[in-house]
Amino acid sequence: MKNQQTFMQRKEDVTRKWHLVDVKDKVLGRIATQIAEKLIGKDKPTYTPHTDGGDFVVVINARQVAVTRGKEQKKIYYKHSGFPGGLKQRTFEEMIRKNPEEVIRLAVKNMLPKNRLQGDRMARLKIYADAEHKHDSQLGDK
Secondary structure: OOOOOOOOOOHHHOOOOEEEEEOOOOEHHHHHHHHHHHHHOOOOOOOOOOOOOOOEEEEEOHHHOEOOOOHHHHOEEEEEOOOOOOEEEEEHHHHHHHOHHHHHHHHHHHHOOOOOOHHHHHHOEEEOOOOOOOOHHHHOOO
16 A cells, blocks of 8 residues: 655745736736735645745736726725824725835735745735836746
8 A cells, every 4th residue: 555645845846937917907806816826826736835835926007907896985095103193094096096006015915824924925026007017037928
């Protein structure tokens, strides 16, 4: 009888690919889950929970991401300075106008597990407001 062993990926065995994601007219939440899945590496057969085996993701056209059911005015982003009365808030519409990359970054970050690997995974996420990016050499002929 043959012994079966569970595969555990090691840090040295990780091979990373580059993915280009165009978010133009895509729904924010749905695209954020797909990006998070690629950063974690869950789409690979070698997925191991305690090893960071994810890929690099380049997101373009962040300015043109869509939300549903009137969330342009309803969705509010909060941030606090830590001082009394220091609560700041912006709507989705204001965030897209001023800093569209931050909308995608926050959506993906909140979909990643809150553990020690989160910072390394977020470092592999490259977001650009328009179609131009500087990662053509890594992406190859895609």
